[in-house]
Amino acid sequence: xxxxxFLKARSIGKQFGAVTALxxxxxxxxxxxxxxxxxxxxxxKSTFVKVLAGAHRPTSGTLEIEGAPVELAxxxxxxxxxxxxxxxxxxxxxxxxxxxxxxxxxxxxxxxxGVPILKRAEMRRRVDExxxxxxxxxxxxxxxVGGLSGGQRQAVAICRALNLDxxxxxxxxxxxxxxxxxxRKVLSLVRNLAGRGCAVVLVSHNIADVFEVANRMVVFRRxxxxxxxxxxxxxxxxxxxxxxxxxxxLRSLEHLG
Amino acid sequence: xxxxxxxxxxxxxxLLVLFAGILASFALYEPRFLQPSLASxxxxxxxxxxxxxxxxxxxxxxxxxxxxxxxxxxxSLSAILTMMAMSAGVPEAVFPLVPxxxxxxxxxxxxxxxxxxxxxxxxxTLGTLFVFGGLAMALTGGASLSGVPQWLVPFGRGNLGGVPxxxxxxxxxxxxAVAGMLTFTPWGRWFYAMGHNERAARLVGIDVDRIRFLAxxxxxxxxxxxxxxxxxWFGSGRPNIGQNLExxxxxxxxxxxxxxxxxxxxxxxxxxxxxxxxxLKTGLQFINVSAVWQVGIVGxxxxxxxxxxxxPIRRRS
Numbered sequence: 001x002x003x004x005x006f007l008k009a010r011s012i013g014k015q016f017g018a019v020t021a022l023x024x025x026x027x028x029x030x031x032x033x034x035x036x037x038x039x040x041x042x043x044x045k046s047t048f049v050k051v052l053a054g055a056h057r058p059t060s061g062t063l064e065i066e067g068a069p070v071e072l073a074x075x076x077x078x079x080x081x082x083x084x085x086x087x088x089x090x091x092x093x094x095x096x097x098x099x100x101x102x103x104x105x106x107x108x109x110x111x112x113x114g115v116p117i118l119k120r121a122e123m124r125r126r127v128d129e130x131x132x133x134x135x136x137x138x139x140x141x142x143x144x145v146g147g148l149s150g151g152q153r154q155a156v157a158i159c160r161a162l163n164l165d166x167x168x169x170x171x172x173x174x175x176x177x178x179x180x181x182x183x184r185k186v187l188s189l190v191r192n193l194a195g196r197g198c199a200v201v202l203v204s205h206n207i208a209d210v211f212e213v214a215n216r217m218v219v220f221r222r223x224x225x226x227x228x229x230x231x232x233x234x235x236x237x238x239x240x241x242x243x244x245x246x247x248x249x250l251r252s253l254e255h256l257g
Numbered sequence: 258x259x260x261x262x263x264x265x266x267x268x269x270x271x272l273l274v275l276f277a278g279i280l281a282s283f284a285l286y287e288p289r290f291l292q293p294s295l296a297s298x299x300x301x302x303x304x305x306x307x308x309x310x311x312x313x314x315x316x317x318x319x320x321x322x323x324x325x326x327x328x329x330x331x332x333s334l335s336a337i338l339t340m341m342a343m344s345a346g347v348p349e350a351v352f353p354l355v356p357x358x359x360x361x362x363x364x365x366x367x368x369x370x371x372x373x374x375x376x377x378x379x380x381x382t383l384g385t386l387f388v389f390g391g392l393a394m395a396l397t398g399g400a401s402l403s404g405v406p407q408w409l410v411p412f413g414r415g416n417l418g419g420v421p422x423x424x425x426x427x428x429x430x431x432x433x434a435v436a437g438m439l440t441f442t443p444w445g446r447w448f449y450a451m452g453h454n455e456r457a458a459r460l461v462g463i464d465v466d467r468i469r470f471l472a473x474x475x476x477x478x479x480x481x482x483x484x485x486x487x488x489x490w491f492g493s494g495r496p497n498i499g500q501n502l503e504x505x506x507x508x509x510x511x512x513x514x515x516x517x518x519x520x521x522x523x524x525x526x527x528x529x530x531x532x533x534x535x536x537l538k539t540g541l542q543f544i545n546v547s548a549v550w551q552v553g554i555v556g557x558x559x560x561x562x563x564x565x566x567x568x569p570i571r572r573r574s
Contacts, residue, residue: 107446
């Protein structure tokens with residue numbers, strides 16, 4: 001890895017009053033790579049993701065995007081910096097079609113006498129292309145999202161992020177509520193996303209999913225980053241040991257703490 | 258998420274069947290009912306309700322428990338304040354604009370109460386219904402205010418080929434504009450998105466509060482247009498002219514297939530429902546059923562349609 005990482009987080013800390021949610025977190029996020037964030041509930045991974053998404057301002061530390069320092073004060077700042085977050089609830093409107101959801105809030109229009117008129121055909125064509133690129137198995141961009149399966153909805157949300165020209169896509173538990181076949185589909189979508197040169201951050205509880213798709217893993221525990229491993233240099237057992245705090249390297253730390 | 262009810266098209270078909278049934282019943286009971294002037298009469302009486310129901314449609318569609326109970330009060334108060342503005346020396350040339358501007362300002366009061374102070378729409382607009390309606394009564398002591406410019410009266414009473422001028426000039430363009438907005442512009446997509454899933458709409462960056470505020474302003478402006486129709490029609494401002502419009506407009510919106518929780522429906526169904534309600538009332542008057550019963554019968558019709566609409570959900574669950 002000689003190139004500059006897309007995003008560099010250095011000693012990120014976040015206090016909520018007297019509670020320390022994050023302390024001294026260093027993470028590099030690279031293009032074309034799937035980075036998994038693991039940890040027990042309350043370990044700090046969600047807080048870290050919210051810092052990246054612009055939803056929380058860190059109390060300390062710095063963020064750099066492509067070598068330049070950035071302040072992500074709001075979700076709009078994060079979006080402008082090329083960071084898209086796909087929330088667990090997906091933020092889709094079930095009564096609208098796939099294409100309408102992908103473009104919702106930033107529709108392409110032509111102005112006729114100053115009145116913005118939707119360019120339906122163009123939007124449909126673009127969404128059709130994106131769906132084909134992702135191999136998303138949604139036959140028609142005019143289908144209402146309300147009739148789609150959980151995995152197909154994930155694909156719509158991913159299309160939305162791609163259409164925003166996101167360079168970093170954060171996915172929060174994308175497989176949490178899915179059946180087995182659907183999970184496989186979503187994991188292959190995640191890989192396709194990284195294959196297009198996107199940086200992907202995946203928050204997941206599911207070790208098997210993570211090992212299938214992630215290139216690197218970062219484990220959080222009690223607000224700190226306690227381990228970082230490449231997939232080919234670790235095992236599910238080791239990662240689980242880190243998450244639960246049973247790993248030998250943590251014993252001394254825990255006793256000290 | 259609420260379960261999708263019968264599709265918009267199915268609702269429209271149901272409505273048209275009901276409408277045809279009503280026409281047929283009256284025709285059987287009293288064949289003279291189906292005279293050529295019937296359409297003209299219905300349109301004349303439907304104009305105010307149609308304008309008010311259009312605003313109500315937008316507010317209900319935008320979700321967030323949106324409802325505008327104050328439309329009747331806004332119509333009455335716009336009419337009264339317009340007449341008072343005239344006697345205070347506002348030039349006659351701008352007369353048609355005055356009630357619209359006043360209505361929009363009254364609608365903005367609702368918009369502020371709902372989107373800034375965050376009072377539940379049902380409560381906020383119930384309050385303003387009493388404030389606006391009460392003010393119209395208090396300012397006039399219950400009496401009508403005369404002094405509508407003579408040149409406006411043909412607009413309120415005349416017609417072109419049987420279609421009243423105010424229907425041609427106000428109702429038809431207003432419905433076309435809103436239908437076009439809902440179908441062809443991003444605004445329409447945002448109305449449906451926020452009406453169905455407000456949180457998702459906010460997450461994708463739609464300015465939900467601004468759109469909702471504008472819906473209340475628009476509802477006020479349309480109530481102002483209804484006030485203009487009443488002024489041109491009767492030649493005077495009546496402090497109770499908007500009475501019952503809140504319930505009738507809500508009935509038209511629901512009969513017209515707009516989901517009460519927002520996010521589904523369209524203006525065509527509402528227009529058909531308005532015509533149906535007015536036809537029903539006209540027919541009841543024609544066969545000498547008292548006006549007291551008319552309100553009750555409209556209410557029963559509303560319940561009937563909502564029940565039919567619920568059948569598919571009950572079957573599924």
